[in-house]
Amino acid sequence: MQMVDLDDVRWNGGLFGERYTACRDSMIPYLWTVLRDPKDSHAWDNFLMAAGLGEGRGDGRPHGPPFNDGDFLKWLEALIQAEAVSPAETAAATAAVGMPGVDDIIAVIAKAQRDDGYLHTPTIVRQRRSADSAKEFADREHFETYNMGHLMTAGCVHHRATGKTTLLDCGRKAADYLDRLAHEKPEELARNAICPSHYMGAVELYRLTREPRYLELARRLIEIRSLVAPEVGGDQNQDRIPFRESREAVGHAVRANYLYAGVADLYAEDGDRSLLDPLKAIDRNVETRKRSVTGMTGALYDGASPDGVPAKLHPAIKTIHQAYGRDYQLPNLTAYNETCATIGYGMWLWRMLLITGEARYADLFEETLYNGILPGVSLDGRSYFYVNPLRKLHEFTVPMRWSRTRMATIPSSFCCPPNVARTIAEAHNYAYTVSPDTLWIHLYAANTLDTTLPDGGRIRLRQETDYPWSGAISIVIDEAPGRDVTLKLRIPGWVRQGDAAVTVNGTPCSPPPAPGTYAVVSRRFVAGDRVEVSLPMQATFMEAHPAVEEAFGQVAVRRGPLVYCLESNELPNGTHLADVVVLTSESVDALTTLPLVIDGRDVLAIRAAGAVVERKPWTGDELYRPAPAAPPKPVPLMLIPYYAWGNRGDTEMTVWLRAR
Numbered sequence: 001m002q003m004v005d006l007d008d009v010r011w012n013g014g015l016f017g018e019r020y021t022a023c024r025d026s027m028i029p030y031l032w033t034v035l036r037d038p039k040d041s042h043a044w045d046n047f048l049m050a051a052g053l054g055e056g057r058g059d060g061r062p063h064g065p066p067f068n069d070g071d072f073l074k075w076l077e078a079l080i081q082a083e084a085v086s087p088a089e090t091a092a093a094t095a096a097v098g099m100p101g102v103d104d105i106i107a108v109i110a111k112a113q114r115d116d117g118y119l120h121t122p123t124i125v126r127q128r129r130s131a132d133s134a135k136e137f138a139d140r141e142h143f144e145t146y147n148m149g150h151l152m153t154a155g156c157v158h159h160r161a162t163g164k165t166t167l168l169d170c171g172r173k174a175a176d177y178l179d180r181l182a183h184e185k186p187e188e189l190a191r192n193a194i195c196p197s198h199y200m201g202a203v204e205l206y207r208l209t210r211e212p213r214y215l216e217l218a219r220r221l222i223e224i225r226s227l228v229a230p231e232v233g234g235d236q237n238q239d240r241i242p243f244r245e246s247r248e249a250v251g252h253a254v255r256a257n258y259l260y261a262g263v264a265d266l267y268a269e270d271g272d273r274s275l276l277d278p279l280k281a282i283d284r285n286v287e288t289r290k291r292s293v294t295g296m297t298g299a300l301y302d303g304a305s306p307d308g309v310p311a312k313l314h315p316a317i318k319t320i321h322q323a324y325g326r327d328y329q330l331p332n333l334t335a336y337n338e339t340c341a342t343i344g345y346g347m348w349l350w351r352m353l354l355i356t357g358e359a360r361y362a363d364l365f366e367e368t369l370y371n372g373i374l375p376g377v378s379l380d381g382r383s384y385f386y387v388n389p390l391r392k393l394h395e396f397t398v399p400m401r402w403s404r405t406r407m408a409t410i411p412s413s414f415c416c417p418p419n420v421a422r423t424i425a426e427a428h429n430y431a432y433t434v435s436p437d438t439l440w441i442h443l444y445a446a447n448t449l450d451t452t453l454p455d456g457g458r459i460r461l462r463q464e465t466d467y468p469w470s471g472a473i474s475i476v477i478d479e480a481p482g483r484d485v486t487l488k489l490r491i492p493g494w495v496r497q498g499d500a501a502v503t504v505n506g507t508p509c510s511p512p513p514a515p516g517t518y519a520v521v522s523r524r525f526v527a528g529d530r531v532e533v534s535l536p537m538q539a540t541f542m543e544a545h546p547a548v549e550e551a552f553g554q555v556a557v558r559r560g561p562l563v564y565c566l567e568s569n570e571l572p573n574g575t576h577l578a579d580v581v582v583l584t585s586e587s588v589d590a591l592t593t594l595p596l597v598i599d600g601r602d603v604l605a606i607r608a609a610g611a612v613v614e615r616k617p618w619t620g621d622e623l624y625r626p627a628p629a630a631p632p633k634p635v636p637l638m639l640i641p642y643y644a645w646g647n648r649g650d651t652e653m654t655v656w657l658r659a660r
């Protein structure tokens with residue numbers, strides 16, 4: 001399976017079309033104003049200073065977190081993608097904030113890069129003042145390989161979008177630098193492979209150029225991980241044990257998911273089975289024990305790797321930031337679920353889908369996209385979640401390190417906003433893939449496709465649907481090669497057995513399609529052929545495995561690919577979210593939908609029967625007290641899609657509802 005070209009798919013309205021438009025017209029220009037602002041991010045100033053073109057704050061020093069370069073490059077990737085699909089609108093949106101053109105930005109990046117290919121502006125800025133003032137790889141938390149990995153990826157995207165080599169040359173130079181280091185100082189390089197975007201970057205370079213040395217580089221980068229000394233390695237960066245011995249998702253979730261995605265990329269190209277077995281075991285561990293119902297990962301603010309070392313080494317246990325917890329350890333109020341961790345999980349799932357063709361990966365990918373990544377940004381595109389709680393209560397007054405409302409800027413860690421922007425800007429690339437004489441349809445949404453199959457032959461079609469609000473999809477063929485072509489149509493696992501149907505020009509396909517598979521339609525398509533896919537959606541109460549302590553006795557509501565939540569805006573005045581229960585037996589037939597507008601955007605809300613327990617307020621001095629004896633009073637509930645919460649003030653919210 002391979003992806004289609006960057007501009008082969010265009011959204012045509014619908015939820016993704018609306019999110020794309022918000023990305024192009026709001027997120028991308030807004031993020032530029034943050035990235036260029038010395039008070040907020042300083043990322044652009046660091047590039048200018050490294051290029052010898054600016055003075056920054058005037059103190060001659062770089063500012064901002066060490067991963068700033070990579071985050072700027074993620075934003076640049078979003079911009080390049082938007083220009084590929086809608087150049088005029090993107091130009092208008094970015095001109096409004098006085099942004100330089102992409103070519104000018106790339107020229108600065110190229111000037112900032114050292115002749116030997118190294119690019120990490122904090123070091124280069126210091127070295128411009130004095131060659132000895134900073135050393136490369138002085139601290140493994142400097143994220144140098146992460147930054148250079150994003151340079152490699154952005155260079156590939158730019159070349160695919162424009163045919164130009166300006167940024168691609170920068171990416172190649174960075175890869176060549178890492179290649180030399182992988183041979184000359186492999187231990188040092190392996191030790192500094194923090195949040196390894198460079199594995200994906202090297203494979204992407206190989207796919208674009210077909211130069212075997214880049215695939216060799218990716219292989220070597222992953223092999224040298226086993227050289228990390230035990231006293232340095234740890235689950236924080238998944239280098240406590242060699243990757244091939246790993247069977248469980250551990251440690252810092254962004255770093256873990258980037259590693260797993262990079263290894264999946266390598267496997268996709270070289271077919272080394274010894275990489276696939278651990279990947280599948282880890283993936284199964286996440287799917288069945290370590291992901292939230294919204295498809296997010298990395299649930300804990302602070303975790304550890306207590307099971308990773310023998311008991312006698314108790315003092316060696318290390319704390320881990322934004323960690324994968326133990327199996328079933330999935331809190332709600334204090335969930336970390338960094339948006340970047342979920343994006344990393346999505347990239348990994350996508351690669352597992354490309355490798356295996358298994359529909360369950362497309363299900364998980366879609367779940368993550370709608371419920372884990374879209375919530376990362378406000379509907380207006382101007383504020384962002386770094387952490388993503390599944391519940392927010394005003395009674396929970398414990399100060400946390402990160403805001404649990406969206407923020408316009410996140411000065412100390414601006415990684416998520418550009419990552420969300422590039423994922424939304426590129427989401428249309430995930431709707432289809434192609435293999436010889438086969439077109440796979442993974443995501444349903446209103447769009448048009450115009451692509452060429454690997455064996456030749458143009459295919460043009462359009463999807464007419466308002467998915468994810470309904471499961472009725474019409475696929476109209478506008479042009480097809482004059483030979484048999486196979487359509488593989490994803491039938492999501494959430495469809496009830498026997499409910500899905502596929503027809504071609506009104507004739508039902510036989511046998512009926514099974515949920516969790518791809519329905520196969522092979523024929524010599526002609527213009528005007530119409531394939532109808534029916535995926536009936538019922539709102540459904542979901543429960544968690546009883547070992548998920550923080551969802552015990554509770555239910556979540558899901559309809560189609562969307563997970564819903566209850567936000568306090570929908571409750572009568574004075575009602576505390578903590579006092580609400582959902583009456584599941586009375587709701588089974590009452591889970592009806594109704595249209596709702598949130599911040600100017602149309603969504604479909606879900607009604608449920610609920611009740612509220614009348615309580616006196618908690619004073620904060622009580623931890624336990626007798627429960628109220630009065631029966632709960634009925635109250636109608638209205639749930640909204642989780643991705644749309646937090647757009648109407650400082651509200652309370654919960655995904656998991658106490659069930660009665």
Ligand SMILES: [Zn+2]
Nearest residue numbers: 339340415416
């Ligand atoms: Zn992030």
